[in-house]
Amino acid sequence: MKKKLFILGIRGVPAQHGGFETFAEKLSIFLTSQGWSVTVYCQEEGEGEIWRSDWNGINRIHIPVVQTGAKGTVIFDWIAIRHALSEDGLFLTLGYNTAIFNVMQRIKGQVNLINMDGVEWRRDKWGLIAKVWFWLNERIGCYVGQHLIADHPRIKDHLATRVSSRKITMIPYGGDDVSAADPAYLERFALNPAEYSIIIARPEPENSFLEMVGAFSSKKRNHKLVVLGKFSPDINRYHQQVMDCASSEVIFVGAIYEPLIIQALRFFCRFYLHGHRVGGTNPSLVEGLGASCAVIAHDNPFNQWVAGPAAKYFSDQATCDDLLDRLLNDDCAWHKMKADSYSRFAERFTWGAILVEYQQLLDAWYPSLNSD
Structure with a gap:
């Protein structure tokens, strides 16, 4: 039976x-x-x-x-x-x-x-x-x-x-092991591989949107930040604050649920920014590791255990700004972070x-x- x-x-x-x-x-x-x-x-x-x-x-x-x-x-x-x-x-x-x-x-x-x-x-x-x-x-x-x-x-x-x-x-x-993706999915957003970073989360205060978008927008980056999530600025004050602080290099693309598109956006990004402060093993962070994303994450015990030494960590807007200043154009650090992310994924999260x-x-x- x-x-x-x-x-x-x-x-x-x-x-x-x-x-x-x-x-x-x-x-x-x-x-x-x-x-x-x-x-x-x-x-x-x-x-x-x-x-x-x-x-x-x-x-x-x-x-x-x-x-x-x-x-x-x-x-x-x-x-x-x-x-x-x-x-x-x-x-x-x-x-x-x-x-x-x-x-x-x-x-x-x-x-x-x-x-x-x-x-x-x-x-x-x-x-x-x-x-x-x-x-x-x-x-x-x-x-x-x-x-x-x-x-x-x-x-x-x-x-x-x-x-x-x-x-x-x-x-x-x-999480899924994403070893390849179709770059054609980037065309609808006018993006090129490695010329953008990404945030994928619900736009809520506990997910550090204001800190991450504010840090990225503090100066001209010659780089794009793609933000996935459903924003309702007319009825949500926090959503309005995040959008108000965003520079012209920040692209709000709304909520996307097609797995192949999300996988491609992750796989070809320069950095995956993860601001979650509360919770356990976050699915989006695991999926980022599985796509070999170089991760910049909020510094807390939840994220530290999941991403381990593969990620770089920020505690507030100023430290996030500093990481972006140091890492966006550092190809050597970027490649190492990507390899370390996948190693952590393969070790524990398949x-x-x-x-x-x-x-x-x-x-x-x-x-x-x-x-x-």
Whole structure:
């Protein structure tokens, strides 16, 4: 009989939204190839009955939700977890944002492993009510999950202040090995290889956009900075501040979701600027390493462990400015940083290794389904 895994906590597969969806897609396809039966709960827009489909051998349970945004996600999680109570198998929940609903699974006796993601309640973008919600759900997730997964050593250390470290396994996020890309994708942005640097992130204060764009724009660089992300300056003051401080050499291209275009933009960039200050193993940083990007990153323990000595680090706008002054025209340093980035990627973040670690963890927990 096939081992059965149900994946909760994401919007669905194939991936269209973010890192967790990409991971779920990779894991589902891999486990299916290893003989598992994998079911993924998928959020759909609109109203109607729950329905099922098959995608690449993966079972999908589609749940229509009328509401949008955070409210829609909470409602989707509520319906998905209630539906999952009637299923038999092992459960993997990605994220703890609605862990209070997972209490039902614990009462039912289902075995649920929870990937605890980052320390969401520390993010600057959330107001007090949201921070309290995330803080409470982090605590609940620590206790209702039979086992926890941390994607970074510092996240494991943080969770170990809540529960025993024996209850936590550290498995980082993975990335694709990008050894080549099509330079034709640069033409739509009027870019040439190595004549631009890039930022790929949500434009939020905790991701240091103001510091990075401000540093780059402090003087004429004879170089372009390409910024990927959805900006809404009419309704978001921070977005307006970032765009106001940008020089004419900064190009805001909006949000781009086509993987081949993003891979090409990464692969041919001079530097990848990564300003995340909060979180664990950031998917975009890992993907930058996998594309052999020379990385300039915010100086904090999360980024330091992921990129290691391959990257150069800044702490504020002035130190970012100084790094750009020193590195933009230093070909020797640039080539070494690119080689070191790929070495770090190959050492720890390839999908092949990451997925095997997950399979071993799931295999170890599967016998517990019949332990009672």
